[in-house]
Amino acid sequence: DIQMTQSPSSLSASVGDRVTITCQASQDINNYLNWYQQKPGRAPKLLIYDASNLETGVPSRFSGSGSGTDFTFTISSLQPEDIATYYCQQYDNLPYTFGQGTKLEIK
Amino acid sequence: QVQLQESGPGLVKPSETLSLTCAVSGGSISTNNWWSWVRQPPGKGLEWIGEIYHSGSTNYSPSLKSRVTILVDKSKNQFSLKLSSVTAADTAVYYCARKGYYAPYYFDYWGQGTLVTVSS
Numbered sequence: 001d002i003q004m005t006q007s008p009s010s011l012s013a014s015v016g017d018r019v020t021i022t023c024q025a026s027q028d029i030n031n032y033l034n035w036y037q038q039k040p041g042r043a044p045k046l047l048i049y050d051a052s053n054l055e056t057g058v059p060s061r062f063s064g065s066g067s068g069t070d071f072t073f074t075i076s077s078l079q080p081e082d083i084a085t086y087y088c089q090q091y092d093n094l095p096y097t098f099g100q101g102t103k104l105e106i107k
Numbered sequence: 108q109v110q111l112q113e114s115g116p117g118l119v120k121p122s123e124t125l126s127l128t129c130a131v132s133g134g135s136i137s138t139n140n141w142w143s144w145v146r147q148p149p150g151k152g153l154e155w156i157g158e159i160y161h162s163g164s165t166n167y168s169p170s171l172k173s174r175v176t177i178l179v180d181k182s183k184n185q186f187s188l189k190l191s192s193v194t195a196a197d198t199a200v201y202y203c204a205r206k207g208y209y210a211p212y213y214f215d216y217w218g219q220g221t222l223v224t225v226s227s
Contacts, residue, residue: 001169034213036153043202043217044153050211087153091212095168096155 002026002090006099012107019075021102023066023088031067032092038101039084047086048073080106109134111203111218119197119225125190129203129218136184137161139208144177144188146199147220154199158206159186193225 003026013019023033031051036044046055048064051071061076075082083106088099115127129142136142144156157167159177167175176189190197200222204214 032211034211036214043204043220044214045217046213046215049213053211055215089153089213091210094166095170096212098153098155100152 001095002029002093002097004088004090004097004099006086006088006102008102009100010103010105012105013078014107015078015080017078019078019082019104021073021086021088023071023073023099025069025071025090025092028068029090029092032090033064033066033071034089034091035062035064035073036087036089037082037084038087044087078104078106109205109216111205111216113201113203113218113221115221115223117222117224119193119223120227121194121225122192125188125193125197125223125225127188127201127203127221127223128185129187130183130185131205132184136179136186137181141166141206141208141212142177142179142186143204143206143214145202145204145214145217146197147202148196148199156188156190156201160208195225197223198225199223 005024033051035048038044052064063074065072085101085103110132112130119125141158143158159165174191179186200220202220203218205216
């Protein structure tokens with residue numbers, strides 16, 4: 001299985017801050033990486049697919065980049081409604097695997 | 108708008124079989140999509156269990172393959188999950204989700220999730 005390692009595991013930031021989360025794959029996954037947002041008690045929501053493509057309807061403050069083994073997820077200006085846990089997920093190989101998640105809190 | 112809804116027992120005894128159903132509404136299950144199960148133990152991350160196409164083709168996670176069966180019922184527009192010989196480690200919120208047939212492969216529609224507790 002491809003291992004996905006996210007960092008940090010948790011993050012505290014202020015409204016308006018720029019927030020960055022990284023995701024590293026245990027092997028080259030091209031750009032076959034998605035990012036999801038999960039709020040407490042809710043199902044995950046797709047934000048970014050193919051490493052850098054914004055899902056329809058997702059605010060433009062969210063962005064992603066990277067290819068190969070190293071990927072970055074960025075919120076350009078943190079909003080209170082962005083408080084959630086964020087997961088990366090690879091689809092280069094079965095089984096699909098997720099990162100362990102990054103819990104984002106407001107400072 | 109496609110909607111998915113999980114249903115099934117919330118409590119299963121150890122060594123028994125967990126059975127869940129995902130009803131699909133707002134669209135046919137016989138479209139170019141794969142239908143997946145994903146689970147999340149309390150306070151932990153997401154784990155992909157497996158997927159099925161309306162033809163009946165399946166893919167399973169190797170770590171669960173010996174215990175998992177996913178079936179599709181096109182007449183009822185739903186698919187199901189069976190997980191045998193459960194233990195406390197199978198306690199989780201179980202989600203059903205849709206993934207496209209062609210790349211890019213992402214889960215774009217999810218059910219609300221259902222908590223299954225394994226306990227005697």
